[in-house]
Amino acid sequence: MAGRSVVVGVGHYLPERVVPNSEFEKTLDTTDEWIRTRSGIERRHFAADDETTSDLATKAAEAALADAGLEADDIDAIILATSTADLTFPSAATMVQARLGMTKGFAFDVQAVCAGFVFALSNANALIVSGQAKRVLVIGAETFSRIMDWTDRSTCVLFGDGAGALVLEAQDGAGTAQDRGILATDLNSDGRYRDLLYVDGGVSTQSTGHLRMQGNQVFRHAVEKLAKTAETALSHVGLSSADVDWIVPHQANIRIIQGTAKKMGLPMENVVVTVQDHGNTSAASIPLALSVGKERGQIKPGDLIVTEAIGGGLAWGAVVLRW
Numbered sequence: 187m188a189g190r191s192v193v194v195g196v197g198h199y200l201p202e203r204v205v206p207n208s209e210f211e212k213t214l215d216t217t218d219e220w221i222r223t224r225s226g227i228e229r230r231h232f233a234a235d236d237e238t239t240s241d242l243a244t245k246a247a248e249a250a251l252a253d254a255g256l257e258a259d260d261i262d263a264i265i266l267a268t269s270t271a272d273l274t275f276p277s278a279a280t281m282v283q284a285r286l287g288m289t290k291g292f293a294f295d296v297q298a299v300c301a302g303f304v305f306a307l308s309n310a311n312a313l314i315v316s317g318q319a320k321r322v323l324v325i326g327a328e329t330f331s332r333i334m335d336w337t338d339r340s341t342c343v344l345f346g347d348g349a350g351a352l353v354l355e356a357q358d359g360a361g362t363a364q365d366r367g368i369l370a371t372d373l374n375s376d377g378r379y380r381d382l383l384y385v386d387g388g389v390s391t392q393s394t395g396h397l398r399m400q401g402n403q404v405f406r407h408a409v410e411k412l413a414k415t416a417e418t419a420l421s422h423v424g425l426s427s428a429d430v431d432w433i434v435p436h437q438a439n440i441r442i443i444q445g446t447a448k449k450m451g452l453p454m455e456n457v458v459v460t461v462q463d464h465g466n467t468s469a470a471s472i473p474l475a476l477s478v479g480k481e482r483g484q485i486k487p488g489d490l491i492v493t494e495a496i497g498g499g500l501a502w503g504a505v506v507l508r509w
């Protein structure tokens with residue numbers, strides 16, 4: 187017997203405003219064609235001026251709770267992955283806790299940029315298997331539109347806003363790779379790569395700042411590190427790429443997604459792709475893709491899924507789970 191963290195609900199929320207690539211042609215020296223061919227992105231959603239990360243997160247959480255058939259007070263903990271919280275403090279997670287009407291348990295944010303959801307899932311799993319929580323709401327939510335430099339065509343066309351959420355529940359498994367739930371995780375970071383992807387501001391430097399990226403350098407690290415972390419996580423439970431039904435990758439760039447799948451020896455038929463519709467929503471991209479993948483009828487109970495992500499830090503990792 188082994189304690190497992192099993193997904194019992196999933197949901198997402200995207201802000202109403204959809205921005206096609208052609209919008210950027212009006213203000214920047216760019217084209218729809220360049221953005222599509224270099225990144226795979228066709229459109230993205232941007233939050234309204236009065237809409238914050240905790241607003242998006244609350245709606246995604248409500249959808250996941252409804253999918254699970256649970257109430258807020260059935261949840262013991264909320265972990266919210268974000269780099270774009272509403273306020274310096276309190277955490278966006280505690281704001282969501284209050285908005286859901288949850289009066290017990292605890293809530294906190296996790297900040298690992300685009301790898302945030304993988305870090306949050308791994309932390310939630312640790313709480314569940316150690317018996318500290320029975321049900322954990324794990325959310326990824328971002329408003330990256332708030333940290334874009336709208337004059338920098340090499341970054342501002344790539345990102346979007348959104349939120350996704352999962353409900354994880356403690357269940358008994360046989361202790362084999364056939365169990366439902368989270369089977370393995372692999373987390374990494376290397377702070378020496380700070381300058382490749384960062385925001386040039388923050389509380390202690392007294393500004394909000396804008397996202398800065400050496401895109402081609404990040405690209406180079408991404409494919410290699412993502413394939414390796416996915417394979418490492420799979421190997422922890424004696425599995426390999428050949429066992430995988432779905433790669434649900436961080437949705438940053440279609441060429442990174444294709445390169446990683448190829449390195450893992452899997453065809454694109456085994457990859458959930460949403461980057462064309464969402465852009466890069468950082469920590470929200472994996473739960474969004476899980477929710478959309480389920481809605482599309484791609485992800486089914488019993489499927490073996492590997493999620494993988496890399497972002498600022500650099501920080502990267504993977505989670506293997508059976509749906």
Ligand SMILES: CC(C)(COP(=O)(O)OP(=O)(O)OC[C@H]1O[C@@H](n2cnc3c(N)ncnc32)[C@H](O)[C@@H]1OP(=O)(O)O)[C@@H](O)C(=O)NCCC(=O)NCCS
Nearest residue numbers: 216217220224300339340343401402404405438439496497
């Ligand atoms: C950003 C990215 C799409 C750029 O594609 P690329 O093929 O690497 O292109 P480069 O950065 O080498 O730039 C090539 C040229 O395109 C130009 N360019 C950049 N953005 C452009 C845009 N929106 N429209 C038109 N031209 C653009 C550059 O200025 C450069 O021009 P130059 O050769 O005259 O200097 C790509 O590097 C990438 O996706 N990297 C990973 C980024 C990422 O996903 N990060 C998030 C990880 S969480």
